[in-house]
Amino acid sequence: MNPETSQERGTPVGRRVFLGTLALGAVGVAAGPHLQRGVEAFLGGAAELDPSGLTGLLPNGGGFRYYTVTSSVPHKDEHTYRLTVDGLVDRPGSYTLADLRAMPQTRLVRDVQCVTGWRVPGTPFEGVSLSHLLDAAGVHPSAGAVHFTCFDGAYTESLTLEQARRADVLVALRMQDKDIGHAHGGPVRLYVAPMYFYKSAKWLSGITVTEEVRPGYWEKRGYDVDAWVGRSNGRDDEPTA
Ligand SMILES: Nc1nc2c(c(=O)[nH]1)N[C@H]1C(S)=C(S)[C@@H](COP(=O)(O)O)O[C@H]1N2
Ligand SMILES: [Mo]
Numbered sequence: 001m002n003p004e005t006s007q008e009r010g011t012p013v014g015r016r017v018f019l020g021t022l023a024l025g026a027v028g029v030a031a032g033p034h035l036q037r038g039v040e041a042f043l044g045g046a047a048e049l050d051p052s053g054l055t056g057l058l059p060n061g062g063g064f065r066y067y068t069v070t071s072s073v074p075h076k077d078e079h080t081y082r083l084t085v086d087g088l089v090d091r092p093g094s095y096t097l098a099d100l101r102a103m104p105q106t107r108l109v110r111d112v113q114c115v116t117g118w119r120v121p122g123t124p125f126e127g128v129s130l131s132h133l134l135d136a137a138g139v140h141p142s143a144g145a146v147h148f149t150c151f152d153g154a155y156t157e158s159l160t161l162e163q164a165r166r167a168d169v170l171v172a173l174r175m176q177d178k179d180i181g182h183a184h185g186g187p188v189r190l191y192v193a194p195m196y197f198y199k200s201a202k203w204l205s206g207i208t209v210t211e212e213v214r215p216g217y218w219e220k221r222g223y224d225v226d227a228w229v230g231r232s233n234g235r236d237d238e239p240t241a
Helices: 003-008 014-031 033-049 097-101 130-137
Strands: 083-087 093-095 106-113 119-129 145-150 156-160 169-175 189-192 204-210
Touching (some): 093 130, 119 130
Parallel strands (some): 083 204
Antiparallel strands (some): 119 169, 145 156
């Protein structure tokens, strides 16, 4: 059973979801980006009722679906965004967007694969490699894992330290060669290229180095903690990396 879609079981939401998608499309096209908060409020509620992401197919979303587990998410910008790094490290830190942009940037182009089945091929992501941030913080020898928190106040994720140090794991500032917008988890989201997209926590606000893996939001609800594309969650998708 796939927890992201489990609420569909026995719940006759199909027609409501369909009408909601139409309404959203109309609002999005007619009103443009200045009404985005209104669209988000609408979508946020709908996305909660429909964790499959069906309602979240954004107009011009390029195949991506909008996901959130909360009904609204605060907006963060140049002035208000901070990424904290703490836990089992010698040098805890708090980074602004400017700090992150001043670090070496890595660009990766891979397929995005959601565990519910949708895939977006050849998507560029760009940002600071997580291993660079971990090295800057000085990870203690007793550490074994990294835990991620989000400024939506609810979503969490984790990686083993070995996974976190891979070259294809980024603290991403850009997606599709644009700054990451709010709907896609901007200004900063995690990007774990070789794993199902639920590992790529949106609205990233905290990186805590821990002794052991703490299962994340969806993992407490049944998803595999080790989420390799094609080798987990009972799926056989073609690997993305
Ligand atoms: N904070 C947060 N991050 C999240 C999620 C979420 O609900 N909240 N959903 C995950 C899932 S299941 C997917 S498929 C992707 C969706 O990213 P997108 O909204 O940019 O398409 O974000 C992942 N990261
Ligand atoms: Mo997902």
